[in-house]
Amino acid sequence: MSEIPGDLKFLKSHEWARAEDDGLVRVGISDHAQDQLGDLVYVELPEIGSAVKAGTGAAVVESVKAASDIYSPVSGEVVAVNELLNDKPETINEDAFGEGWIFLVRPSDRAELGELLDANEYEELVENEDH
Amino acid sequence: MRDFPRQATSAMTEKTVLNATHRALGARMVDFGGWDMPINYGSQIEEHHAVRRDAGMFDVSHMTVIDLHGARTKDFLRHLLANSVDKLKAHGKALYSCMLNEQGGVIDDLIVYFLGDEFYRLVVNAGTRAKDLAWIEQQAKAFDVQVKERPEFAMIAVQGPHARAKVLGVLHEVDRPRIEKLGKFAAAAAQGPHGMPLFVARTGYTGEDGFEIIVPAEHAVALWEALAAAGVKPAGLGARDTLRLEAGMNLYGQDMDEAVSPWEANLGWTIALDEGRDFIGRNVLEAQKATGVKRVMVGLVLDEKGVLRHGQKVLTANGEGEILSGSFAPTLDKAVAFARIPVGDPGATRVDIRGREVPVRLVKYPFVRDGKPCEGI
Numbered sequence: 001m002s003e004i005p006g007d008l009k010f011l012k013s014h015e016w017a018r019a020e021d022d023g024l025v026r027v028g029i030s031d032h033a034q035d036q037l038g039d040l041v042y043v044e045l046p047e048i049g050s051a052v053k054a055g056t057g058a059a060v061v062e063s064v065k066a067a068s069d070i071y072s073p074v075s076g077e078v079v080a081v082n083e084l085l086n087d088k089p090e091t092i093n094e095d096a097f098g099e100g101w102i103f104l105v106r107p108s109d110r111a112e113l114g115e116l117l118d119a120n121e122y123e124e125l126v127e128n129e130d131h
Numbered sequence: 132m133r134d135f136p137r138q139a140t141s142a143m144t145e146k147t148v149l150n151a152t153h154r155a156l157g158a159r160m161v162d163f164g165g166w167d168m169p170i171n172y173g174s175q176i177e178e179h180h181a182v183r184r185d186a187g188m189f190d191v192s193h194m195t196v197i198d199l200h201g202a203r204t205k206d207f208l209r210h211l212l213a214n215s216v217d218k219l220k221a222h223g224k225a226l227y228s229c230m231l232n233e234q235g236g237v238i239d240d241l242i243v244y245f246l247g248d249e250f251y252r253l254v255v256n257a258g259t260r261a262k263d264l265a266w267i268e269q270q271a272k273a274f275d276v277q278v279k280e281r282p283e284f285a286m287i288a289v290q291g292p293h294a295r296a297k298v299l300g301v302l303h304e305v306d307r308p309r310i311e312k313l314g315k316f317a318a319a320a321a322q323g324p325h326g327m328p329l330f331v332a333r334t335g336y337t338g339e340d341g342f343e344i345i346v347p348a349e350h351a352v353a354l355w356e357a358l359a360a361a362g363v364k365p366a367g368l369g370a371r372d373t374l375r376l377e378a379g380m381n382l383y384g385q386d387m388d389e390a391v392s393p394w395e396a397n398l399g400w401t402i403a404l405d406e407g408r409d410f411i412g413r414n415v416l417e418a419q420k421a422t423g424v425k426r427v428m429v430g431l432v433l434d435e436k437g438v439l440r441h442g443q444k445v446l447t448a449n450g451e452g453e454i455l456s457g458s459f460a461p462t463l464d465k466a467v468a469f470a471r472i473p474v475g476d477p478g479a480t481r482v483d484i485r486g487r488e489v490p491v492r493l494v495k496y497p498f499v500r501d502g503k504p505c506e507g508i
């Protein structure tokens with residue numbers, strides 16, 4: 001399992017959010033989540049321009065066995081999606097915190113970022129889940 | 132994320148004798164019908180390919196072995212099963228059959244082995260163990276047949292184009308020529324590593340050649356390790372599910388259950404309406420055959436991106452149906468499914484995937500045979 005980058009914030013449901021320098025928020029799922037899901041075979045990306053709401057479904061990842069909703073950590077407008085995942089959904093398995101990002105949001109309320117778990121809190125959550 | 136898979140908790144689940152072996156291999160364990168079983172050892176897709184291209188092994192010790200003894204065992208099975216044990220002429224031969232209730236619904240599907248004139252062995256599903264045993268014991272009384280569960284056995288399925296050769300290599304030399312000649316759907320006794328007694332059956336649930344080996348539980352870990360040393364790759368129950376779906380094999384509880392007749396589950400080939408045999412559910416099956424059933428089971432292929440899943444709605448010209456088993460198929464690199472739909476020409480068929488109607492193709496299955504996609508898939 002790869003190290004959890006310290007600049008990421010998390011939902012308890014295993015999505016990560018990274019506040020970029022340009023004010024946008026990049027979203028993906030954690031390395032722990034991809035490990036639990038197993039081989040991913042399909043990602044249903046949100047539409048560019050669509051509105052997302054914090055804590056509600058914005059995308060879907062499908063592993064061989066199951067489909068899982070991806071919740072957006074923040075509210076706002078989707079300004080980009082990771083088109084690479086259309087052909088290579090396994091990128092999430094290979095690099096969940098990097099190349100495997102899913103969508104990019106222009107947040108409408110940056111205060112929502114403060115409500116997310118930081119890397120340490122998330123790590124603790126994952127450790128407790130494993131026992 | 133919703134529907135996030137959880138790690139199995141160890142409190143309430145049963146464990147096979149290979150549990151610690153799976154955990155040492157880094158398996159992801161899940162609750163599988165009350166059993167703590169490996170879903171994969173890292174990559175389900177790689178394990179799937181290992182079985183299609185080389186040889187893989189599955190711990191299937193959760194399955195239930197039931198031995199039947201008694202002078203009237205054959206008569207009992209002629210009554211109990213929809214397929215006819217009269218087809219079993221040589222000792223060791225095996226038969227796939229449904230066990231039906233009085234309404235013609237499927238209580239379970241199973242394999243029966245003919246081991247002697249007064250001795251047959253059943254292998255039934257893990258999830259149906261309790262009700263199967265109750266039903267079999269109830270029916271056996273009138274025939275004075277002894278029903279004996281064999282929980283002291285473990286079972287390892289070794290499957291793939293190179294599976295038989297690798298298994299032969301771990302058998303005692305004197306047994307190799309005989310087991311090499313063992314025909315499909317037949318079983319024989321043999322000695323494994325260190326002389327351990329094995330029951331080797333040329334059966335499986337993947338569409339590949341191979342063996343299912345019943346072994347006394349105390350020898351299971353040694354057998355597993357000998358097979359691993361021979362180059363057989365551990366494969367989880369996740370891969371087993373995609374392999375059997377590609378191979379066109381039904382899964383009990385998903386593709387059929389007590390509310391489904393074998394005619395509606397594409398299992399007509401397992402029903403023997405041989406003359407003068409009064410098996411449970413026969414009159415209902417004969418009536419259904421005469422009038423025809425209202426639902427049929429079909430194969431679906433999704434050529435677009437996406438995954439067909441159990442429970443998705445199927446839309447046809449004759450009304451709605453439902454996906455039974457559905458999954459991404461690693462050999463085909465696209466999704467396939469079984470569906471039960473209204474009888475008759477379905478016209479342009481679509482599946483409702485999260486509110487989106489996606490066109491699918493109806494196909495004859497199996498989807499994969501001998502490691503290769505079937506024609507038209």
